[in-house]
Amino acid sequence: MLRVANLVKQYINEAGERKGGVSGVSFDVKEGELFTLLGPSGCGKTTTLRSIAGLEHPDSGLIQLAGRDLFDSRADVQLPMYERDIGMVFQSYAIWPHMSVFENAAYPLRTRRNGHLSREEIESRVMRSLEMVGLSEYRNRSATKLSGGQQQRLALARALVREPKLLLLDEPLSNLDALLREQMRSEIKRLQSEWGVTTIYVTHDQSEAMALSDRVAVLNNGVIAQMGTPIDIYDRPRCEFVANFIGRTNLLRGKLASQVRAGDIAAVHTSIGTIRCMFSSSMTAGHQISFVIRPENIELQPLNGILSDAAPNSVNGHIQGKVFLGEVAEYTIGVDGDQNLIARTHPSIGLNRGDRVRASFPEHKVIAICD
Known part of the structure; x- marks a missing residue:
């Protein structure tokens, strides 16, 4: 047309x-x-x-x-x-x-x-x-x-x-x-x-x-x-630019652990640990990349004072801030490596400032930016 x-x-x-x-x-x-x-x-x-x-x-x-x-x-x-x-x-x-x-x-x-x-x-x-x-x-x-x-x-x-x-x-x-x-x-x-x-x-x-x-x-x-x-x-x-302009996002950076092809899920070494993410194009090992995690794709689980090693594609941290947005609550989570994550979940989860939590994110929802 x-x-x-x-x-x-x-x-x-x-x-x-x-x-x-x-x-x-x-x-x-x-x-x-x-x-x-x-x-x-x-x-x-x-x-x-x-x-x-x-x-x-x-x-x-x-x-x-x-x-x-x-x-x-x-x-x-x-x-x-x-x-x-x-x-x-x-x-x-x-x-x-x-x-x-x-x-x-x-x-x-x-x-x-x-x-x-x-x-x-x-x-x-x-x-x-x-x-x-x-x-x-x-x-x-x-x-x-x-x-x-x-x-x-x-x-x-x-x-x-x-x-x-x-x-x-x-x-x-x-x-x-x-x-x-x-x-x-x-x-x-x-x-x-x-x-x-x-x-x-x-x-x-x-x-x-x-x-x-x-x-x-x-x-x-x-x-x-x-x-x-x-x-x-x-x-x-x-x-x-697109990641930041289209909605809220978590933009992190790290180094690719091994060579990948388009469609692969592979490990990236970051300041908050090793994160597995999805790639849309081929890249060589050691390449510095950025990757995106949308706030609604982060699941929060209270640790209830128990120290625990993080599971794969998850990090431990504590709630630094909470904003009530009606149908969702937005949490700022401080994690190791002087990094903050933004998560959005239902307010009924009942987390408050200072609570220790585990933040988990499915590897297919962690998207590498390859441009």
Whole structure:
């Protein structure tokens, strides 16, 4: 459906230094897929989105939608935004304050350049889009009288009313409070699925990306650091940036004890002992590596004052801190070698600051970072 190949867009400041932009970004989005560009501020995600929309003129690369060139630097093709058959929702909603809810949603149909629609067709399309977002009963209300969540729904209805081939969402939930963000996440996923529209979603919020996406591209400094399903990226990060950016993690370092091949589980010598972890690629013995243990993959067992040698893939330590997070409690465990581990488990385990514990982690949940 959408192809982006070797996209380059550089921004140069007054000192001649590169600031932001993208360098050689490439990805494909399948028809009906919700694909997320995720990363911190300045990573290039919005530049990529604006280039697809036609709001930026890239330096080089190729952008195709349904086999049609939207941008091709070699062929000197740069279609204007209104010819790209794309709907877009901005962070600010961009609602017309002097129009009713109906007129806001109808605006793209009244101004479209590819043919005149009858009044009946406009009425049918607008009411369908408003019904889909739960705003049909507000059709005559001033758009400024809507709540923040309702304005966001109206922005979605306006983007979808044209029945575009591609929907672009640029940080659409960032202005909403936490509870409303969670509700709108579910709403966006439902609408995207029911309309079947191919969607690119831009966000810096990892939880949004994990909850909404079929696939995610994590960007950093203008390049894609990793691309895959939310589960793949969370469970098998390929670099330290992705490991740290996607959720809470324990990042440790050590020396590989023996040569390994892709798929092997092997021992790594660390400051807290020998840890067995899983490898996604071949490496030679003695190689310095990093590895990741997610907090929820650490099991805590009270030692009850009994000194005991740690079992394989476990370490003994003591609780240094505890934070109640509702459905889970987060523990900071001090272990030998001046190393701390973060573990998350059910609060009913009943551990408190100062308690001695054994922290265990399955070897297949300890992931070596091989990049």
